[in-house]
Amino acid sequence: MSAHIRNTSSMDRRRFLQDSARGLTGCAVAGMGLAYFISDARALPAQALRPPGALSEPDFLAACIRCGLCVRDCPYDTLVLAELGEDGAATGTPYFTARDIPCEMCEDIPCVAACPTGALDKDLTNIDDADMGVAVLIDEETCLNALGLRCDVCYRVCPVIDEAITLERSHNERSGHHAIFMPTVHADKCTGCGKCEKSCVLPNEAAIKVLPRRIARADAADHYKLGWEDRNPLVDDLIDLPDRLPGPGTDNLVAPGGYLPATEGIPEASMDGGFNPGLKLPGTGGSN
Amino acid sequence: MSNKTKLPVGQEAIEEFGWMYAHRFLLLRRATQFFFLAIFLLGPWFGIWWFKGNLSGSMTFNFLPLNDPFITVQSFAALHWPETTALIGAVIVGVIYALIGGRVYCSWVCPINPVTDGAHWIHEKLGMQKGWQPKHNTRYWILAMVVAVSAATGTIAWEFVNPISMLHRGLIFGMGFAWAFVVAVFLFDIFVSRRGWCGHLCPVGTFYGLLGTKSVVRISAVKRSECDDCMDCFAVCPEMHVISPALRGKDEDTALILSPDCTNCGRCIDVCAMDVFKFTHRFDDTPAPGRVQRTRTQPATGASKAA
Numbered sequence: 024m025s026a027h028i029r030n031t032s033s034m035d036r037r038r039f040l041q042d043s044a045r046g047l048t049g050c051a052v053a054g055m056g057l058a059y060f061i062s063d064a065r066a067l068p069a070q071a072l073r074p075p076g077a078l079s080e081p082d083f084l085a086a087c088i089r090c091g092l093c094v095r096d097c098p099y100d101t102l103v104l105a106e107l108g109e110d111g112a113a114t115g116t117p118y119f120t121a122r123d124i125p126c127e128m129c130e131d132i133p134c135v136a137a138c139p140t141g142a143l144d145k146d147l148t149n150i151d152d153a154d155m156g157v158a159v160l161i162d163e164e165t166c167l168n169a170l171g172l173r174c175d176v177c178y179r180v181c182p183v184i185d186e187a188i189t190l191e192r193s194h195n196e197r198s199g200h201h202a203i204f205m206p207t208v209h210a211d212k213c214t215g216c217g218k219c220e221k222s223c224v225l226p227n228e229a230a231i232k233v234l235p236r237r238i239a240r241a242d243a244a245d246h247y248k249l250g251w252e253d254r255n256p257l258v259d260d261l262i263d264l265p266d267r268l269p270g271p272g273t274d275n276l277v278a279p280g281g282y283l284p285a286t287e288g289i290p291e292a293s294m295d296g297g298f299n300p301g302l303k304l305p306g307t308g309g310s311n
Numbered sequence: 312m313s314n315k316t317k318l319p320v321g322q323e324a325i326e327e328f329g330w331m332y333a334h335r336f337l338l339l340r341r342a343t344q345f346f347f348l349a350i351f352l353l354g355p356w357f358g359i360w361w362f363k364g365n366l367s368g369s370m371t372f373n374f375l376p377l378n379d380p381f382i383t384v385q386s387f388a389a390l391h392w393p394e395t396t397a398l399i400g401a402v403i404v405g406v407i408y409a410l411i412g413g414r415v416y417c418s419w420v421c422p423i424n425p426v427t428d429g430a431h432w433i434h435e436k437l438g439m440q441k442g443w444q445p446k447h448n449t450r451y452w453i454l455a456m457v458v459a460v461s462a463a464t465g466t467i468a469w470e471f472v473n474p475i476s477m478l479h480r481g482l483i484f485g486m487g488f489a490w491a492f493v494v495a496v497f498l499f500d501i502f503v504s505r506r507g508w509c510g511h512l513c514p515v516g517t518f519y520g521l522l523g524t525k526s527v528v529r530i531s532a533v534k535r536s537e538c539d540d541c542m543d544c545f546a547v548c549p550e551m552h553v554i555s556p557a558l559r560g561k562d563e564d565t566a567l568i569l570s571p572d573c574t575n576c577g578r579c580i581d582v583c584a585m586d587v588f589k590f591t592h593r594f595d596d597t598p599a600p601g602r603v604q605r606t607r608t609q610p611a612t613g614a615s616k617a618a
């Protein structure tokens with residue numbers, strides 16, 4: 024009898040373990056499927072811009088509950104919730120398409136005020152600090168201003184005119200005696216509202232487009248020091264380094280034999296970066 | 312087994328009380344389900360913006376926030392601490408369902424419920440086999456899986472596929488291809504698994520079930536001694552395993568249906584011609600004598616008509 028009981032209980036345990044293993048495996052497979060689907064579905068197309076104050080995309084998807092309250096409180100019907108299968112953001116999340124309806128940069132930012140979760144960050148209190156994207160003059164071959172005409176529409180409509188977009192004058196090489204007023208976006212001031220893209224007079228696609236910052240901007244090259252920028256210690260140091268000069272053993276073109284009489288071809292000591300007789304020359308030429 | 316078992320479900324109740332009365336909770340539920348959709352359509356359709364948002368999160372009269380606590384939990388798992396508004400909304404909803412029964416959400420609010428009820432109706436009409444029936448604890452595994460995936464992907468994971476929000480939000484804000492998820496659930500319930508989605512898989516229902524484990528509002532088989540074994544309650548109940556302990560209990564067993572799986576849908580009340588069931592609260596200790604054992608022995612399983 025007791026053997027029988029032990030037997031059933033061990034069978035029960037076996038059964039339990041089997042069921043658990045089955046449940047666990049099934050759920051692990053389903054979970055991986057779900058995770059894969061998510062990684063696929065969260066791709067955000069370049070033309071889908073998030074509302075003002077939206078957290079960075081990964082944080083946004085942890086926060087936005089897709090309630091659409093931001094959509095409801097936008098007075099210009101700028102925002103929409105993405106529908107499944109269209110070329111928008113992850114299903115049900117809010118975005119806007121600048122060419123359809125741009126953001127009017129409401130001063131009281133009602134969309135941010137409406138968001139219950141903080142997916143749109145309440146720290147954004149001045150709409151000029153919004154960063155929905157960056158406008159890029161994407162087609163310099165069709166932009167009318169770039170062709171030397173005076174369209175100027177994107178510049179005129181910009182709510183941050185003369186800061187976010189300026190018209191940069193240059194010589195018109197084609198006509199020889201006109202100017203080109205190039206619409207030029209300054210990324211630190213551009214809010215990505217999309218008014219310029221909406222207003223671009225070209226049919227269909229705009230020559231200026233708002234793109235998410237992650238696409239529009241390249242990282243600054245911090246391994247290059249820009250010598251014209253003020254107070255750059257590394258550059259200041261570099262200026263003091265000795266210039267490479269002809270001397271014995273070098274392959275300097277000025278002195279094919281590696282030897283030059285001291286009186287010829289040496290820059291004036293007074294010239295900037297010129298020869299400084301007080302310096303000791305490097306033996307085989309440095310690489311600076 | 313009584314001869315009445317062979318009659319269509321609810322037949323005696325309809326004959327006894329009339330069709331309307333024998334469907335009163337069903338009709339009420341359809342009305343509330345419609346209500347929770349219609350109030351959000353007042354805005355987009357008629358410009359009356361009393362209720363904004365959807366079931367995931369809403370704002371009523373620009374004053375009362377309501378938020379889905381399950382979504383909030385996933386947000387926590389994804390390491391986002393929501394703002395106070397959403398937290399208050401989630402607590403309000405959570406407390407309400409903890410009191411009235413978590414799965415009241417399923418049968419009185421959720422827009423997928425009419426879909427799966429419809430699928431079940433067709434399933435029965437087609438005389439389908441019950442099909443794949445996952446283990447009872449599968450739903451808890453799935454719930455855990457969803458929270459784990461939220462944590463792993465740093466997203467509110469279930470909202471990428473949740474047919475409830477696809478349907479509710481879709482009807483209010485625009486659907487796209489989201490109807491495919493709803494159709495999938497519908498077909499799944501007809502052809503693959505009887506009562507499969509709501510009864511075994513949906514993590515939202517599971518979450519609300521857990522939330523309502525100690526809920527105050529409960530169904531009681533208080534007049535269980537009058538049960539004549541027509542089996543209609545078992546046939547109509549979406550979670551029929553919850554009925555036996557109460558209905559078949561002895562004198563000393565409680566007549567309350569205490570399983571968190573019970574959706575408080577009230578269909579058992581509708582279909583019972585003997586008026587055995589009623590809505591009550593969990594502290595109700597009205598004496599409910601068990602049935603007098605008949606001379607004819609009853610079959611142990613009560614689900615023959617449903618199975």
Ligand code: SF4
Pocket residue numbers: 074075096097098099100101102125126127128129132133134135150
């Ligand atoms: S700032 Fe105004 S126009 Fe822009 S998205 Fe928000 S509510 Fe709409």
Ligand code: SF4
Pocket residue numbers: 086087088089090091092093094116117137138139140141142143368
């Ligand atoms: S209001 Fe906030 S949580 Fe709701 S959809 Fe908009 S961004 Fe998402």
Ligand code: SF4
Pocket residue numbers: 157158177180181182183184187188208212213214215216217218219220233
């Ligand atoms: S998107 Fe265009 S209009 Fe808007 S701030 Fe930037 S440059 Fe100006």
Ligand code: SF4
Pocket residue numbers: 530544547548549550551553554568572573574575576577578579580
């Ligand atoms: S026991 Fe009654 S109220 Fe509960 S789910 Fe079943 S039919 Fe509905």
